[in-house]
Amino acid sequence: MSTTISVNGRDYRKPQRPTVVICMDGCEPAYLQAAVAAGVAPHIAALLAGQGSYFRAEGVMPSFTNPNNLSIVTGTPPAVHGICGNFLYDQATGQEVLMNDPKWLRAPSLLAAFSQAGTKVAIVTSKDKLRRLLGHGVKNGICFSAEHADKANLAEHGIENALEFFGMPLANVYSAELSEFVFAAGVKLVEAKRAELLYLSTTDYVQHKHAPGTPEANSFYAMLDRYLAALDKLGCIVALTADHGMNAKHDPLTGQPQVIYLQDLADELLGRTLEAGGARVILPITDPYVVHHGALGSFATIYVSDAKDRERLSRGIAATPGVMEVLGRSEAAERFELAADRIGDLVVVSEQSWTLGTSEHRHDLSGLTVPLRSHGGTTELGVPLLINKVCKAPHLRLRNFDAFFMALNQVDVAPTASITAKTVTHA
Numbered sequence: 001m002s003t004t005i006s007v008n009g010r011d012y013r014k015p016q017r018p019t020v021v022i023c024m025d026g027c028e029p030a031y032l033q034a035a036v037a038a039g040v041a042p043h044i045a046a047l048l049a050g051q052g053s054y055f056r057a058e059g060v061m062p063s064f065t066n067p068n069n070l071s072i073v074t075g076t077p078p079a080v081h082g083i084c085g086n087f088l089y090d091q092a093t094g095q096e097v098l099m100n101d102p103k104w105l106r107a108p109s110l111l112a113a114f115s116q117a118g119t120k121v122a123i124v125t126s127k128d129k130l131r132r133l134l135g136h137g138v139k140n141g142i143c144f145s146a147e148h149a150d151k152a153n154l155a156e157h158g159i160e161n162a163l164e165f166f167g168m169p170l171a172n173v174y175s176a177e178l179s180e181f182v183f184a185a186g187v188k189l190v191e192a193k194r195a196e197l198l199y200l201s202t203t204d205y206v207q208h209k210h211a212p213g214t215p216e217a218n219s220f221y222a223m224l225d226r227y228l229a230a231l232d233k234l235g236c237i238v239a240l241t242a243d244h245g246m247n248a249k250h251d252p253l254t255g256q257p258q259v260i261y262l263q264d265l266a267d268e269l270l271g272r273t274l275e276a277g278g279a280r281v282i283l284p285i286t287d288p289y290v291v292h293h294g295a296l297g298s299f300a301t302i303y304v305s306d307a308k309d310r311e312r313l314s315r316g317i318a319a320t321p322g323v324m325e326v327l328g329r330s331e332a333a334e335r336f337e338l339a340a341d342r343i344g345d346l347v348v349v350s351e352q353s354w355t356l357g358t359s360e361h362r363h364d365l366s367g368l369t370v371p372l373r374s375h376g377g378t379t380e381l382g383v384p385l386l387i388n389k390v391c392k393a394p395h396l397r398l399r400n401f402d403a404f405f406m407a408l409n410q411v412d413v414a415p416t417a418s419i420t421a422k423t424v425t426h427a
């Protein structure tokens with residue numbers, strides 16, 4: 001039997017031990033450092049001190065959740081897997097649609113490939129929006145979301161009576177507990193020998209609200225630390241990375257969000273609206289869960305077919321304070337490894353403390369109970385890659401989508417014949 005599996009042009013070794021890749025949503029590296037400095041993350045501190053390996057890695061653009069999660073599970077950039085945002089303007093139908101459907105996927109995930117080769121695969125995601133994309137092609141595996149754990153059934157999710165099995169109550173979709181559920185489930189699945197290759201994907205609810213080093217953030221990372229230690233104790237190889245970082249996107253004096261309303265700006269620059277044949281601004285951060293960020297991020301794309309209009313917009317937007325860059329379609333596709341047919345004619349990236357909106361009246365910011373923190377730009381590309389074993393990087397420019405490669409190929413440990421069942425309690 002072959003011991004390696006080739007997926008999307010890369011060879012991966014079959015897991016020698018239970019192998020867990022964690023996508024810690026919105027994990028700006030400063031969160032880990034602050035939690036360690038505060039003394040609330042002793043396991044991570046030990047890993048950083050030499051028991052494990054820490055690398056500074058880079059995510060993919062746009063630095064949003066879906067493109068990066070799909071990059072991590074396929075080991076490829078969006079140009080290959082095709083998921084260029086949470087949200088897309090489908091030129092074929094003229095509809096603005098969510099990219100939650102596997103029909104948008106252009107590459108198989110390595111989770112699917114491993115499961116088809118007989119490895120026991122489990123995927124636990126916090127929000128249900130990612131479940132179908134992440135679980136596409138997975139055979140005889142487990143794939144469910146913490147959000148809808150109460151609805152998990154054998155036929156569709158590979159698990160039933162999940163709340164009872166994991167001993168956790170159903171968590172609110174806007175809560176830290178939603179992510180804790182993911183970790184508790186991961187530990188339990190390893191203990192019960194239900195999984196050899198796991199992918200755990202959390203939500204960035206806490207990071208959108210709380211800066212690194214705040215009591216709320218530190219308590220969240222203390223929780224992470226306990227579960228990392230528990231997985232380590234069970235003999236797992238664990239690689240933690242993130243989909244994107246997170247930055248303050250508000251005026252430091254007033255706390256008000258700093259927003260460039262691109263649709264309003266485009267209408268003004270062209271002297272006509274979308275309905276009158278003007279430009280269409282798409283924010284690929286948009287998803288069904290916008291309360292904590294008001295659909296404001298640092299990346300936008302614009303559909304504008306006329307070359308002169310394009311030129312006018314490009315110049316006008318680039319000259320607007322807070323805008324970092326305006327790129328044409330092919331330039332953006334090349335620079336950011338995006339599928340050119342899944343982005344607009346222009347791509348706009350804002351500076352670190354700014355965000356991009358559509359029209360002011362279309363954003364409901366009433367849910368922003370604390371000053372806005374968000375992501376989407378090149379300033380949120382820096383992510384951690386933390387492994388609980390000493391290992392070497394295969395190349396210089398590490399990406400978050402090297403996480404499975406690192407965990408499966410770069411760690412040399414003796415295979416575990418059996419893992420003694422231990423009971424891990426969650427605080």
Ligand SMILES: [Zn+2]
Pocket residue numbers: 025026064065066204243244
């Ligand atoms: Zn995210």
